[in-house]
Amino acid sequence: MAIFSSLSDIPKKKRRQFKEVRLILGDQLNPKHSWFKQNDAVLYVMFEMQQETNYVRHHQQKVLAFFATMREFANALASLADVLYLQLGCADNKHSLTENLNSVLQLTQPQKFSYQEPDEYRLVKQLEEFEVSENTAIECCSTEHFLISLQHLDSYLPANKAPLMETFYRRVRKETGYLMADEKPIGGKWNYDHDNRNKLPDKVSVPAPLAFENDASSIADMLAKADIKMIGTATADKLDWPITREQSLKLLRNFMQERLPLFGQYQDAMSKRCYLLFHSRLSFSLNTKMLNPREVVEAAIEAYERDPDNITLAQVEGFIRQIIGWREFVRLIYWREMPSYKEKNFFAHKNPLPKFYWNADTKMNCVQHAVSQSLETAYAHHIQRLMITGNFGLLAGVHPDEMDAWYLGIYIDAIEWVELPNTRGMSQFADGGLLATKPYISSGNYINKMSTYCKDCYYKVSAKTGARSCPFNSLYWHFLHTHRGKLANNPRMGMMYRQWDKQDTEAQEAILSQAQHYLADIDSL
Structure with a gap:
């Protein structure tokens, strides 16, 4: 068995011996899949493609980790089967899934082309519309991963x-x-x-977190040569993410113990x-x-x-x-x-994403920490995502498309099937309540309750108005006021509207004015 790094590496006399070509996508690295019990006359194909690096701007660690993990998987699989692995810089790589597959199938003329169910709608459509020779059968099978088919x-x-x-x-x-x-x-x-x-x-x-020090420096050099645009930071020769099943099992055991x-x-x-x-x-x-x-x-x-x-x-x-x-x-x-879910915008929000989502340059301590941590580690836990960056984006009226692109790019675990419902539905309530029963918004009070961010923040968490009042406070009430027509009848929102209505007109106007001031100069917060 062997691993081939280009189409020309496959010996001519061997090309027509492959009866089946099997595609493995970058998020289908399941070594326990039933495919691998029978590998005779099978060619497995894997591709590093700009199609995947460029559909959003990804975090450096995300791209490094995916490619490093794919390479480790391909090398392990090559001990059992023949594998064609096209790296990003390979001259044969057309950087399109279907064009790469066409090249492979024309070269090998297999009886069968097989692939596992993609987890993303865009890839499903690509493969559903992919046409092969009438002499080649197509089979789509389960990834054998999820509990529910x-x-x-x-x-x-x-x-x-x-x-x-x-x-x-x-x-x-x-x-x-x-x-x-x-x-x-x-x-x-x-x-x-x-x-x-x-x-x-x-x-x-x-x-202390379990540390990994995987060397992905050659991948980093390749990405730089290809001029792949990315965000965040990475120490390429000490990539701190598990890239093999063995490392993943070690991390699993560590979590259970510590x-x-x-x-x-x-x-x-x-x-x-x-x-x-x-x-x-x-x-x-x-x-x-x-x-x-x-x-x-x-x-x-x-x-x-x-x-x-x-x-x-x-x-x-x-x-x-x-x-x-x-x-x-x-x-x-x-x-x-899908696909209509990707177009949902219940509040008709249209504001751009504030610049500090890309550089963490903000005086809001909670947002600064959540964003800087994300840029440094390609990770934030679910409350940071929901109640800090997501909460602020919703209160600021950011267009859901911009929130989706940011979340999909910055987090190492973000694949559209899991990112989109969590962002557009749970975080931004853009689906109007299909996924969540109410918008997940809060003033500074919740953040102060669940964190230490507010203690040394430039802004005062107790203040609703004034030059150093917590932006979450006025933006929270401004959001409720603005969207009352869509939210007032929600049974889980009634208490908030009763609290708002108890405030006198002068106080309400001061809060709304403060919010409008912040929204008008949001990049300076």
Whole structure:
């Protein structure tokens, strides 16, 4: 078996021996896939393409990690099968998925072309419209990764019903048996979210993140030569992300030992003490399929059952809900609603993204930290994304397209199937409430409650007006005032509108004036 780095590397007498060509995309790096049980007369193909580096401006670490992981996977697969791997700089690389496939199929003339279900709508359309010779059959198969097959989408999320994550989550719990006993949830409760909203006390120590030092400097040189436009920073010779299954399993074990015991309790906390806090950092390994969601969930349950005094039920339930609940749920939402979902703009927002999302140059301590951390690490946990950068973008009336492009580019785990529902739906409420029951907005009070950001901020979290009043405060009330016609009848918004109505006219006008002042000069905040 061999790995070929160009079409011409494949010996002429071998080209017509391949009966099947199998495509592996950059997020389909599942070494346990059933494909690999039979590799005779099979050629696997993988491509590094500008089609993928350029559809948004990605973080440097994201591009480095994807290409490094793909290369490691291809090299491992080459011990079992023949692999054609076209690097970004290869002269044969046309940087288009379908054009590259045409070149391979014309050269090999296989009886069959196979691919796994892409997780992104744009790639599905590319492959559905891809035409092959009448002598070549096409087969699309499962990635064998997710718990719920897309063939069962209508059963889980019927088109005529409003989707509810909690209902979906309970069904998956019942079907998998995870944290269940006699068809009832262990502990008597389905959801321990109420126990998982604590601020991080100073006395609680946070373990140092497990460090990786993968050398991706040759990839960085290649990207520079190709003039690929990227954002963020990277230390290419010490890339701090798992790029193999072995490293991913090491990270999984580390999370179970050092972070799961306090994960649920502090999963919503925000702090400058450590960018990771008690989060797992497993999303990149999961979304590239180096890890399977079942093995991750079962490892967490095993850790809980082995040490229930140290890892409480609330910790492990909060973790598995993110994987078998939210992760699976947003994927089905994506496929049920695309392609129209990408056009949703419930509030008709049209403002540009503030410049400080690209350089962290802002006096708002919370935004400055969340953005600078994202630029430095290609990572932020879900509350930073939802209640800091997402919250501010929504209050500032940023167009959902601009928010989507930023989130899709800056985070290493951002692939459209998971990014789009989380951003356009959950964060920006641009779908009008399909995914979330209310907009996730807040004033500075929530941020102060869940973080230490406000203590040394230039702005005063207690002030609604004035030169140094917290921008989140006036923008929050301005948002509610502006969109009252669309939100006043939402049962979860009534209390906020009653609070607004209790304020006298003069106070309201002062708050709205302050917000308009901030919006007019938003890049200077």
